[in-house]
Amino acid sequence: MKKTISLLSIFASALFATAQQSMTPEILFQLGKVSGMGITKDGKSVVYNVKTYSVAEGKSTSKQYVIPITGGTATVTTDPDALLTNTRISPDGKHSISSVDVKVKNVFGKDLYPELTKSDVMIYTDLNYRHWDTWEDGMFGHIFLNTLNGGKVTDSLDLMKDEPFDSPQKPFGGDEDFIWSPDGKQILYVTKKKYGKEYAVSTNTDIYAYNIETKKTTNLTEGMMGYDVKPSYSSTGVLAFLSMKTDGYESDKNDIIVDNGGVKTNLTKDWDGTVDDYRWSADGKKLYFTAASDGAVQLFVVDYPGNTKKLPVVKQVTKGDFDIHAMIGQAGNTMIVEVTDMNHAAEIYTLDLTSGALKQLSHVNDEKYNSITLSKIERRYLTATDGQQMLVWVIYPPNFDPAKKYPTLLYCQGGPQSPLTQFYSFRWNFQLMAANGYIVVAPNRRGMPGHGVKWNEQISRDYGGQNMKDYLISIDALAKEPYVDKARMGCVGASYGGYSVYFLAGMHEKRFKTFIAHDGIFDWRSMYGTTEEIFFVNQDLGGAYWEENNAAAQKSYSQFNPVNFVNKWDTPIMIIQGGRDYRVPIEQGLGAFQAAQLKGIKSKLLFFPNENHWILKEQDGLVWQREFFKWLKETL
Numbered sequence: 299m300k301k302t303i304s305l306l307s308i309f310a311s312a313l314f315a316t317a318q319q320s321m322t323p324e325i326l327f328q329l330g331k332v333s334g335m336g337i338t339k340d341g342k343s344v345v346y347n348v349k350t351y352s353v354a355e356g357k358s359t360s361k362q363y364v365i366p367i368t369g370g371t372a373t374v375t376t377d378p379d380a381l382l383t384n385t386r387i388s389p390d391g392k393h394s395i396s397s398v399d400v401k402v403k404n405v406f407g408k409d410l411y412p413e414l415t416k417s418d419v420m421i422y423t424d425l426n427y428r429h430w431d432t433w434e435d436g437m438f439g440h441i442f443l444n445t446l447n448g449g450k451v452t453d454s455l456d457l458m459k460d461e462p463f464d465s466p467q468k469p470f471g472g473d474e475d476f477i478w479s480p481d482g483k484q485i486l487y488v489t490k491k492k493y494g495k496e497y498a499v500s501t502n503t504d505i506y507a508y509n510i511e512t513k514k515t516t517n518l519t520e521g522m523m524g525y526d527v528k529p530s531y532s533s534t535g536v537l538a539f540l541s542m543k544t545d546g547y548e549s550d551k552n553d554i555i556v557d558n559g560g561v562k563t564n565l566t567k568d569w570d571g572t573v574d575d576y577r578w579s580a581d582g583k584k585l586y587f588t589a590a591s592d593g594a595v596q597l598f599v600v601d602y603p604g605n606t607k608k609l610p611v612v613k614q615v616t617k618g619d620f621d622i623h624a625m626i627g628q629a630g631n632t633m634i635v636e637v638t639d640m641n642h643a644a645e646i647y648t649l650d651l652t653s654g655a656l657k658q659l660s661h662v663n664d665e666k667y668n669s670i671t672l673s674k675i676e677r678r679y680l681t682a683t684d685g686q687q688m689l690v691w692v693i694y695p696p697n698f699d700p701a702k703k704y705p706t707l708l709y710c711q712g713g714p715q716s717p718l719t720q721f722y723s724f725r726w727n728f729q730l731m732a733a734n735g736y737i738v739v740a741p742n743r744r745g746m747p748g749h750g751v752k753w754n755e756q757i758s759r760d761y762g763g764q765n766m767k768d769y770l771i772s773i774d775a776l777a778k779e780p781y782v783d784k785a786r787m788g789c790v791g792a793s794y795g796g797y798s799v800y801f802l803a804g805m806h807e808k809r810f811k812t813f814i815a816h817d818g819i820f821d822w823r824s825m826y827g828t829t830e831e832i833f834f835v836n837q838d839l840g841g842a843y844w845e846e847n848n849a850a851a852q853k854s855y856s857q858f859n860p861v862n863f864v865n866k867w868d869t870p871i872m873i874i875q876g877g878r879d880y881r882v883p884i885e886q887g888l889g890a891f892q893a894a895q896l897k898g899i900k901s902k903l904l905f906f907p908n909e910n911h912w913i914l915k916e917q918d919g920l921v922w923q924r925e926f927f928k929w930l931k932e933t934l
Contacts, residue, residue, distance in 0.1 A: 323923035334626035424494030431910035532582030549715035590717035590748030671696035710791030743768035762858035792816035804863025877907035
């Protein structure tokens, strides 16, 4: 049976379910992870994937399902590819495109000395020798044009031959990075044509077009200096893509650019926000996009005015305390989307593009949620120290009783410029924290999308400034409530949130009784010397630590460097570090743990040698959750 979603709450109907227990780590990992795959060729059904994990078997399994857009019973499909349009095949069916890793650079000892087959050495003469969680091995993803005969590949051409560049972009690029033009005469692909140090200090990703007839490649975004990604064509043959203006600024305002015959128009230039994802409407007259807005991810729409100077007005389609995730596809006046909130993992929904109404389509996790009590989620708006209004999410334990006192956690979001919305994490899960008896305070501090471009940009080169004041005013405001136990307050976070924990540990003035930091920055000098995307630290810190005449950089390395305030550490701290995290490398966590140990502070190190900046393996995740709450129980 379908559920109708009100604008005030997506899952209001769940409040009437029979609740028997609270969320546990084991229940969390039993949930199905739902992801949309697409709309069937006939436009009548949705195909989606469900990944489930078995603790007993220690492995994950995935199944694909088909469900009518009008609702009904989901059925398993064993051949989802046959139901979906293959966008890798050219419009005339004569060619296909693919990305294949090709050896371009010699890195290993045996590459240079073939007779030394048992040597174990990598040799580098430039930067970008490792990225995210992988060491450079001389292999690069290249786009291939394949000739088909009877559906089989008879010949292949490397469009990027001998180039030390990647498409899709590593580590997070996908199929959206290479597409066909509607007439099948061109292949568009995204890459950053820079290598070594130039690659490490730049975000200048461009969109290239290879002409099959002339065999020439053209840079379609020449002179556009930031990220240019996700090209797509409308049904009428007009090109659009996402673009950031500033080279080296990975969290710059993200805009939708339309290129009609070489005439480029920024459709979201005057809109005070940053675009997450977009897609053309079926008729090619509009573009729908998702973006953070006041603590939630909403769907927006903007008309395409053609080659006119007048920019259209951006309009918001949905409202409510939920996140609209992937736009899976459009069928008539219905958009198929994924939806989450802080109490529910992703499910597939239909979205009425006129009214903004949502209806639940998949019901993968209904049974689990109907058996547990849900948390109360509350919006609060506080006046920050500079007079601006700030949203703070407050998550209460199930069956919350205001007459009781509860231990309370300040949650510090990462990014640093990532939105704190109605997301559902299998790591930093607010529902699970609340189910363990904790109130969670989650501020939309400076540096988060969804509150205007100025709010988002403020955090750059001010890591330990206004943002820390935003944190403290949030926890201080909640501490005034009679149900908050001021003697049992903790502070937790990852990435920039982990940095925040380290920084607050040196200046919290006895507010907190315990800390948990996951992959946080502890020492900016060491971080600058070992992180891989140098553009990130250049933008956020202002430059290198040896630039003595650079006031912004020197302030970051002195006033905003957690290692400089370890002398004030006096509170138990658990430190979590991934061994394959090359963004915030291993010495950050080890240095913080060693400092705490040598100072005689109760501390614990959780080291995951084969995890990166995130915890991706299920059993590692279960250990993470159990240790997280074990530490809080011991120290809070």
